Amino acid sequence: MWVVIRCPSARPRCAHGPKQPRDLQVNATRHSLLVEPRRSLLDALRHDCGLHGAKKVCDQGNCGACTVLLDGQAVYACLVLALECEGCRVDTVEGLSEGEVLHPLQRAFLDADALQCGYCTPGQLMSLKALFDLDPRPDDAAIVRALAGNLCRCGAYAHILDAARAAAGRGGQNDAR
Numbered sequence: 588m589w590v591v592i593r594c595p596s597a598r599p600r601c602a603h604g605p606k607q608p609r610d611l612q613v614n615a616t617r618h619s620l621l622v623e624p625r626r627s628l629l630d631a632l633r634h635d636c637g638l639h640g641a642k643k644v645c646d647q648g649n650c651g652a653c654t655v656l657l658d659g660q661a662v663y664a665c666l667v668l669a670l671e672c673e674g675c676r677v678d679t680v681e682g683l684s685e686g687e688v689l690h691p692l693q694r695a696f697l698d699a700d701a702l703q704c705g706y707c708t709p710g711q712l713m714s715l716k717a718l719f720d721l722d723p724r725p726d727d728a729a730i731v732r733a734l735a736g737n738l739c740r741c742g743a744y745a746h747i748l749d750a751a752r753a754a755a756g757r758g759g760q761n762d763a764r
């Protein structure tokens with residue numbers, strides 16, 4: 588049975604405490620940070636690393652807009668403490684493209700018109716990247732499971748599924764566009 592694990596740590600959160608130095612490896616860059624124990628990975632990425640691709644929407648593990656990869660696994664960055672990420676590899680949507688060259692998933696999203704406001708898009712892309720890194724040709728069921736934790740308030744689900752199908756080499760309903 589497939590389980591979407593978005594909060595890999597079951598350890599209780601500590602609330603306050605002195606800032607501690609931590610090195611975070613994010614995409615290809617090492618960031619040396621001073622972070623409070625309660626600092627979420629999402630806040631560290633957005634406010635300390637200057638990476639705003641992962642979005643803060645619910646900040647409660649409900650929407651998936653903050654999804655990033657932690658050692659290749661899709662996680663909600665709002666539910667992970669920055670302190671816990673030292674020694675891990677964090678991948679964010681900013682690291683998907685190579686310079687001007689879009690990642691195939693990004694290209695597929697554009698081709699399938701798989702976004703409206705785009706606020707959920709970074710999270711959708713990172714959830715799919717975790718899947719495609721394991722299985723470059725996922726079937727629809729696997730795609731739907733991978734995206735189960737990502738909400739889209741604009742209701743672009745059909746086009747998002749089309750984009751994922753196209754990236755998997757099966758084309759989509761909209762592949763003629």
Ligand code: FES
Nearest residue numbers: 646648650651665
């Ligand atoms: S902001 Fe993290 S799940 Fe919504």
Ligand code: FES
Nearest residue numbers: 703705739740741
């Ligand atoms: S495109 Fe607007 S929330 Fe998904």
